[in-house]
Amino acid sequence: YEIYGQQTSPTYTREQVMELFSEFDDPRLNEQWHYNNTGQTGGTPGADIKLFPAWDIETGDSEIIVQVVDTGIDLNHPDLQNMLWVNPFPGPENGYDGDLHGWSHVTNSSNIQDTNGHGSHCSGTIAATNNNGIGVAGIAGGDGTEGSGVRIMTSRVFVGSSGGGGFAEAVVYGADNGAVIANHSWGGGGFSQALRDAILYFIENAGYDSEGNPVGPVQGGLVIFAAGNNGSANPNQPIASNPEVMAIASTNHNDQKSWYSQHGSWITVSAPGGETNTVNSQGVLSTVTNGGYAFFQGTSMAAPHAVGVAALVASSFKDDGISGEDIKERLIATSDPIAHLNPNHLMGEGRINAFRALEQDDGVAPADIVNLEVVSTGQTSVTLSWTAPGSSGMEGVAYQYEVRYSKNPINALNFYGAQEA
Numbered sequence: 001y002e003i004y005g006q007q008t009s010p011t012y013t014r015e016q017v018m019e020l021f022s023e024f025d026d027p028r029l030n031e032q033w034h035y036n037n038t039g040q041t042g043g044t045p046g047a048d049i050k051l052f053p054a055w056d057i058e059t060g061d062s063e064i065i066v067q068v069v070d071t072g073i074d075l076n077h078p079d080l081q082n083m084l085w086v087n088p089f090p091g092p093e094n095g096y097d098g099d100l101h102g103w104s105h106v107t108n109s110s111n112i113q114d115t116n117g118h119g120s121h122c123s124g125t126i127a128a129t130n131n132n133g134i135g136v137a138g139i140a141g142g143d144g145t146e147g148s149g150v151r152i153m154t155s156r157v158f159v160g161s162s163g164g165g166g167f168a169e170a171v172v173y174g175a176d177n178g179a180v181i182a183n184h185s186w187g188g189g190g191f192s193q194a195l196r197d198a199i200l201y202f203i204e205n206a207g208y209d210s211e212g213n214p215v216g217p218v219q220g221g222l223v224i225f226a227a228g229n230n231g232s233a234n235p236n237q238p239i240a241s242n243p244e245v246m247a248i249a250s251t252n253h254n255d256q257k258s259w260y261s262q263h264g265s266w267i268t269v270s271a272p273g274g275e276t277n278t279v280n281s282q283g284v285l286s287t288v289t290n291g292g293y294a295f296f297q298g299t300s301m302a303a304p305h306a307v308g309v310a311a312l313v314a315s316s317f318k319d320d321g322i323s324g325e326d327i328k329e330r331l332i333a334t335s336d337p338i339a340h341l342n343p344n345h346l347m348g349e350g351r352i353n354a355f356r357a358l359e360q361d362d363g364v365a366p367a368d369i370v371n372l373e374v375v376s377t378g379q380t381s382v383t384l385s386w387t388a389p390g391s392s393g394m395e396g397v398a399y400q401y402e403v404r405y406s407k408n409p410i411n412a413l414n415f416y417g418a419q420e421a
Contacts, residue, residue: 105166
């Protein structure tokens with residue numbers, strides 16, 4: 001097996017605080033174009049997971065436990081140390097002596113300290129601490145108040161970037177100890193019935209006790225895998241292409257397939273994984289070892305985006321009896337279509353959209369706008385004005401509007417083929 005991320009030279013220096021497009025004060029948040037793409041890396045504005053409006057609804061709840069099966073985690077990282085899952089019943093009674101924050105299944109020990117950086121990077125995308133005045137932000141990393149944000153359970157299965165061990169055991173461990181969403185940014189290897197059985201066990205048993213009684217906020221687990229970095233349409237059997245898991249392909253800052261990403265009919269959805277082969281900052285920025293931060297590229301980086309959004313959904317609907325399958329269906333149904341940007345590659349149902357995944361249907365469709373007019377024009381710009389309808393009667397209220405333009409008439413069938421303003 002191998003992990004699906006490619007590392008560039010880490011940087012451990014903090015940059016000057018930049019003007020943010022969010023209420024959070026994490027100084028490098030603006031560099032995380034994959035959350036809110038304003039074109040800051042030369043990409044397409046809006047080619048992101050729409051995280052900022054999603055944060056107006058949900059930022060992550062500590063009852064949600066996310067398992068990261070990877071190279072470990074930097075236990076002392078200032079952006080991660082407050083997001084560690086704390087086992088209320090650490091061993092040795094459970095067979096894992098000292099599994100306070102997780103377990104190393106590759107060394108059969110409590111040493112989950114990351115020496116590679118890959119696991120820490122994935123964990124940071126999911127739940128680096130938000131609004132703490134340092135570093136970066138995590139998708140479900142809370143709002144800065146004490147106890148907010150989802151918790152990361154670490155299952156170490158790699159020491160380096162390949163080989164590893166204890167994969168099936170790690171998956172079962174997650175289900176048995178409270179995790180309901182699992183990030184797997186790795187793949188390869190030959191067929192393993194034990195691993196597939198373990199994945200099915202997680203999906204069926206996460207959120208239930210040993211007697212089958214519901215416990216915790218989510219019933220039934222969700223397993224998410226990176227699609228792989230071979231750049232082909234062939235699935236990396238027997239893991240990511242299994243129908244019971246979500247396979248995540250990678251997009252760049254233009255919502256196009258990252259050059260390395262696998263693709264095909266077996267992909268579930270896509271998410272930003274970045275590209276660092278020409279410009280470092282076009283990768284995904286997150287936490288690494290030694291308290292640092294770095295830009296990585298890979299479907300390894302795309303998968304944690306899907307996991308983070310899934311964790312937001314679980315947090316937002318935790319009192320509604322939501323299941324892992326419900327979360328999966330929401331991520332699929334609310335993804336933004338990007339097929340028109342990738343005509344030669346199948347990238348799943350679309351690129352994930354955190355805001356749409358959190359929306360609740362009020363049962364009333366938004367009414368049409370009125371009084372649309374051109375206020376002014378420039379050489380490369382146009383200013384529009386319209387009246388948004390009220391909420392009286394049968395008129396629904398739109399949260400926001402999306403404006404697109406084209407040289408040809410736009411209708412409901414070709415709307416997503418038009419250029420986003």
